[in-house]
Amino acid sequence: MNSTYLIRPAVESDVLGLERLDTQSNPYPWGKTLISDALAVRLNWVVCEAQNPQAIAAWLTASRAVDQSELELIVVDQSARRQGLAKAMTLNWLQELTSKGVKEFLLEVRESNVEAIRLYESLGFELVGRRQNYYKTAAGREAACLYTLNRVK
Template identity: 50%
Template structure:
């Protein structure tokens, strides 16, 4: 995967099935527990998806981050967010999360039953993600003991939620 020269040269856009190969590559290279092609293909067909495209030093466009979220009635759930491992801790995940919240706000305007809650779960060992989610206002709501398999055995899934107002504003 090519490195970016300038993270200011990026944009968020909706992902499509045309991005499948690039997202699978990102998932395999940067996700310690990759979803694989079939799950990604299903996500692109059935969920809301956004990518961050970035420009490398040769002017090539690369996908450096991907977020997929489901929406059902008054809940939207973050299914997966993955950022190129070379560009973590540079704000890309925060940008995608904020974009997700903004999309909910726009969609709520025309809905009889607006989204009022965002959900996610995260491995208890993923301290960087937990810090990000808390900084965005998510609150720990529960724990599923031994939910995920890891190389060290099993680890818990931490369940977080964020209540949003009727208009879709973040608190």
């Protein structure tokens, strides 16, 4: 990620920017209600333009329960992909929560989502299970792949 961008915690007033990002760049959009819920109860970071903090290029939302944290969604604006934004945000999530005592990181991803799977595996996430027919697709259903990363051995 170059210095055009920076990572900051999301705030309530980001809701419109997140809705725009979700509509334009999330293949399975969450919609208004889930976005507002995420802002209210989850941990959220955005990548924004350094010169314009309201301009949101990416969003990561995660939940935390004691020493575990689960990635709920990461989405990068279509025009800002392959510049390391998702990698930077994921590393930021791992570093921030490791420093607060989280030991295990979890996520689920559609088995067809090769881009995301490459990202997670490149950061050390390991496949630990599959849920068959878990997600809906346009043509039917597909499996969820479950990944974990343990930061403390």
